[in-house]
Amino acid sequence: MKLLLGIAVVVLALADAGQSPLQRRVVKDVLDYFHSRSNxxxxFRxxxxxxxxxxxxxxxTFVQLHLNLAQTACRKQAQRKQNCRIMENRRKPVCLACYKFDSSDVPKVLDKYYNCGPSHHLAMKDIKHRDEAECRAVEEAGKMSDVLYLPGMFAFSKGLPA
Structure with missing residues (x-):
């Protein structure tokens, strides 16, 4: 059992090492959101x-992640959050996260969308279509094609007083 747990820790460490800084930021933000829910x-890890x-x-930069979570043995109010072991055969929600960051040195979130639920929940056709549409909208955030600006546009946007 300890060997299996050790392998799981190594796999998680390797997965974390393969993530970009923005992807790690999205994972942290989604976990914070998930833990803020009252239910x-x-x-969860x-x-x-x-x-x-x-x-x-x-x-x-547009980032999209399908994040699989696993419930731990620690309550969310627990002081020690590092050594919480994953509980087998417990809740394993799936989160879809779509984020758009600007191009600055310290990237700011331009837009975001996330949806977390049981794995079968996100596979439902109507939810999947909504998720896809929301992620497309997030990806388009900040693009100049969204706004058509013509010089003098606002000068003629209102009629002259009568």
Missing amino acids: VQFL EQSVEGAVERVDSSG
Whole structure:
């Protein structure tokens, strides 16, 4: 059992090492959001990240993650959060997270969307379509094509007083 736990820790460490700084930031933000929910009583850990996407364009960086969480034995109010062991056969929610960061030295979040629930929840067709649409909208955040600006545009936006 200890060998299995040791292997799991190594796998998690390798997974964390393969993530970009923005991906780690998204994981931390999603976990903070998930733990802030009133119906969550226990701490959850990142179990794995699937389908990580990171695209850079002129408007910034888009990050999309499918994050698998696992419930630990520690209550979320616990002082010690480092040594919480993962509970087998407990809740294993899945989160979809889509974030758009600007291109600054310390990237700011331009837009974000996340949805967490049981794994079968995110596979439902109507939820999947909504998630895809929300992620597309997040990816488009900050692009100049969203705003058409013409010189003098505001000068003629209102009619002259009668």
